[in-house]
Amino acid sequence: MTAAASTIRIQLNKPHPAQAEIDKCESRFIVAVCGRRFGKTSSIVRKRIRPLLGGMPCAYFAPNYKMLQEFWRQTKSILAPITTHVSKQEHRLEFLGGGSLTMWSLDNPDSARGQKYACADVDEAAMISELEEAWNAVIRPTLTDYEGAAAFWSTPKGLNYFHTLYSRGLDAQFANWASFRFPTSANPFINPSEIEAAKAELPEDVFRQEYLAEFIQGEGAVFRNITANLTDAPTTPKDHQKHVLVAGVDWGAVNDFTAISIVCETCQREVHLDRFNKIEWDFQRARLLNALNEWDVRLTVAEENSIGSPNLEALQKTSTRSIIGFQTTAQSKPPLIQSLALAFEQNEVKWIADAIARRELEAYEATRNATTNRIQYSAPSGFHDDTVIARALARHAMEERKRHSWTQTRIRIR
Numbered sequence: 001m002t003a004a005a006s007t008i009r010i011q012l013n014k015p016h017p018a019q020a021e022i023d024k025c026e027s028r029f030i031v032a033v034c035g036r037r038f039g040k041t042s043s044i045v046r047k048r049i050r051p052l053l054g055g056m057p058c059a060y061f062a063p064n065y066k067m068l069q070e071f072w073r074q075t076k077s078i079l080a081p082i083t084t085h086v087s088k089q090e091h092r093l094e095f096l097g098g099g100s101l102t103m104w105s106l107d108n109p110d111s112a113r114g115q116k117y118a119c120a121d122v123d124e125a126a127m128i129s130e131l132e133e134a135w136n137a138v139i140r141p142t143l144t145d146y147e148g149a150a151a152f153w154s155t156p157k158g159l160n161y162f163h164t165l166y167s168r169g170l171d172a173q174f175a176n177w178a179s180f181r182f183p184t185s186a187n188p189f190i191n192p193s194e195i196e197a198a199k200a201e202l203p204e205d206v207f208r209q210e211y212l213a214e215f216i217q218g219e220g221a222v223f224r225n226i227t228a229n230l231t232d233a234p235t236t237p238k239d240h241q242k243h244v245l246v247a248g249v250d251w252g253a254v255n256d257f258t259a260i261s262i263v264c265e266t267c268q269r270e271v272h273l274d275r276f277n278k279i280e281w282d283f284q285r286a287r288l289l290n291a292l293n294e295w296d297v298r299l300t301v302a303e304e305n306s307i308g309s310p311n312l313e314a315l316q317k318t319s320t321r322s323i324i325g326f327q328t329t330a331q332s333k334p335p336l337i338q339s340l341a342l343a344f345e346q347n348e349v350k351w352i353a354d355a356i357a358r359r360e361l362e363a364y365e366a367t368r369n370a371t372t373n374r375i376q377y378s379a380p381s382g383f384h385d386d387t388v389i390a391r392a393l394a395r396h397a398m399e400e401r402k403r404h405s406w407t408q409t410r411i412r413i414r
């Protein structure tokens, strides 16, 4: 590394191939989900070396003081050749060219309020219990002045807010987020026999989480056996001529998505899954009708609550297709969801292997209401359930057809 007239050398690890992918990524917000010992922590300085040398203020956030200390020790020695000032008390290093790196422990997130950074790295983000608040109220605002970048580096810990951030990186709606997921074995400097030994010793779920970097579902998970029910094989309306197709529709409000799932009853597979938001209602209805016409859908079940009802009326006026409403209530929702869960258990229908829809299924949970003692089904806070509901309604359409033999006649319901 050159600075001023003389040459100063600092020693950074050459990235291994998986690290190089993350190094190269230019998205403003990055979520790196990696197994233990992947080389997360040692990637941070390498990823930020340019802004640090370019005079920018950067910040590192650790879940606790002990991890901060460890990073402080490592980083101080690696960057010593370019360091001009060391503040042990503030855990702050200043560099040639005016850049700085300040380290914070999120034991007390509020202490970082009021700072300005060009880059923020959150190490072991999944371990931070109040990650959502720390990000929204503290870390995110520190990036405003510089329109700064952030990266979250962590091994997963169940389906918590880190998982929500990971989903963002997979979602085309969040254009400036990118997500990566790598197992421990992606680090060639870790002996594979060590990983084998861990596999033999650890409970399976723990191994999958810690070494394979998988998001493991909690106790209350509703949908099991998800992978076995997914299909990648693309299909077109031509493949389903003369087949019976049904659809489920969940309308989205301002912050939600509208989701449409079309299932071929004859083939027992989902053929079309669409998810979109923030679009005018007439546009949404047109998009739905388009899909129903393209796939020649026999029966559609659409959510009827609040915004659903006027949409349904408008649809029934403009289309001759059978479209019926479903009123979601505390009584009607459990059997709707249980029926879809059963379909997954029994591997009845193949569903499109869409990353976001898969996350929604994995996260969907059953909780027991303490007052009524009833089981309630919902997405955990921070999660959407649009595709889950659309699929449950498509499945309901299949059952409705069985009940009423819709095959006989095409009737129009008003």
Ligand SMILES: Nc1ncnc2c1ncn2[C@@H]1O[C@H](COP(=O)(O)OP(=O)(O)OP(=O)(O)O)[C@@H](O)[C@H]1O
Pocket: 013, 014, 015, 016, 019, 034, 035, 036, 037, 038, 039, 040, 041, 042, 043, 155, 187, 189, 190
């Ligand atoms: N590019 C690299 N070149 C050489 N060694 C590396 C590289 N990346 C990581 N390592 C080594 O792999 C080990 C794990 O690295 P690091 O501590 O950065 O991983 P981590 O994912 O943060 O681990 P932990 O899960 O324990 O926090 C260390 O011994 C580190 O020196």
Ligand SMILES: [Mg+2]
Pocket: 040, 041, 042
């Ligand atoms: Mg680490």
Ligand SMILES: [Zn+2]
Pocket: 239, 240, 243, 244, 264, 265, 266, 267, 268
């Ligand atoms: Zn078919």
